[in-house]
Amino acid sequence: MALRVAFLGPLASFSHQAAAESFGRLAADLQPKSSFNDAFAALQSNEADYAVIPCENSTNGSVVQTLDLLADRDNLYQDVKVCGEYYLTVHHCLLARKGLYPSWAEYDGSITKLYTHPQAWGQCETFLGKYFKGVERQDVSSTSKGGELVSKDTEERGGAIASRFAAEHHGTDVLVENIEDRADNTTRFLILRNVLAERTAQLEFEQPNPPTEGCALETTHKTLISFLVDHSSPGALANALLIFKNHGLNLTSINTRPSLKKPWQYVFFVECGRTPSEENKDAVHKAINDLRQVTELCRDLGTWKDQLSANA
């Protein structure tokens, strides 16, 4: 049976693209899920082998839905852990119905309506201001949806802002590529698995085309750990963070979400890195043991190969 990989739908979304690029060489069965919850539930119930879920964007910051599911306050997803990451640079294109315009050079300015996800307008302001000033804009639920609409519509002259991946999926032309303002806008996806599923135990993820920005000097592994700290307990948070340093683990990111147990108590998500060596092979295990002395509900959410350092 092919590997079953859940991603956040619809078809031809950026999550779909990330899943296709991470699992493309494995001929996986890619399955769209309509919510973050559904993707986690599919893993926990073994209906999927992996899930590819956005966790952070270099412009917009953390994806709180993902953090809330990893916090797992109701113990629904106890066996779901991170086993990899994938960095996808967000490139937007201008899409039009196949054959409507021979090329961008010959474009006659006749597009009367543009479709895309609300967030994408702001990411392509320079291009839109130059070529589509005053043209009607229609919000749609995803960039992929915009591509689908222009692929089918024969009545009007519409354009969509979406990925090349969406253009290929819906069979539209790509009039212009890379119309985004920021060339470095990147979404990081987490690759999740069910730790009890034996068939996914051996695979180690290697991003085929890792980003070059911000690369560390050596190959490192990252680990995600969550724990609860109450802000009314003086020193507890500083002591918890000091434990990482004491075990040679480099803090790479910190996120917090409300615990929902009581106000102003937080779930912390700490990501830490290490260059694997004989000396530090038990560092994560030891750190978690120490963390359990000073925090509540400390959980190891998985270790994976850092793709930012992979090809440095």
Next chain:
Amino acid sequence: MALRVAFLGPLASFSHQAAAESFGRLAADLQPKSSFNDAFAALQSNEADYAVIPCENSTNGSVVQTLDLLADRDNLYQDVKVCGEYYLTVHHCLLARKGLYPSWAEYDGSITKLYTHPQAWGQCETFLGKYFKGVERQDVSSTSKGGELVSKDTEERGGAIASRFAAEHHGTDVLVENIEDRADNTTRFLILRNVLAERTAQLEFEQPNPPTEGCALETTHKTLISFLVDHSSPGALANALLIFKNHGLNLTSINTRPSLKKPWQYVFFVECGRTPSEENKDAVHKAINDLRQVTELCRDLGTWKDQLSANA
């Protein structure tokens, strides 16, 4: 001239209520602003003396718009600092047009449509499931807007979910109070001022009715500090956080936002507390000096009296 206090509009919003409760005794001139940016800009240009801005909710977490403005990546709000905080417990009521129903006891089940902000539906599920199953729901841009709609409409039998403050503002009846699922859902507001404005230099905020949840044992002061750390610089973050401990400052919260200078570099917002004493009166100043050695763009964003510890 009365103190001019900007808040995030519309009129009768929860921000308006927080501003009215914090500045009520000072007969301040409360001014609605249509965006977070406008409130910050009014302070920086001295068109307002204070601004009352939501920064965190005990259920939903941090308000990223506020963090992004405090990050001040384009140096627009250099003189804006935090000088106080206000905790507002979010209570929802069922509002109806004045005189439509004599009381909830005599309510005959004839409301055919409910209005509120999308987030409020989810906060009142138990009540709605019990009394308003199947009743049409209309999303509106704010809970206050829903109150305004039912106050004016004489054609239909509408109800709104909004605060008692909004009911009083729009002149509606309150049929039932405290219909929210979580009695402890609380929004924390920051009170901001322009540090160069002399007329606001002396006021120290004391919340008239501080919350009792999570109280510390002693009166403490909180300080907010921001700085930039790059995750590819090993140990930098741990070293920065250790500085707070070294100066006896207790970490109470940590938030991060993308720096937007380069991917995976973050602006950290660290809130720390201390019980004021002769020994630690320079602790914040010393910590910032040390932080400048290991971080970039370290900024002191203000010190204020911790309202969670005020009445312990």
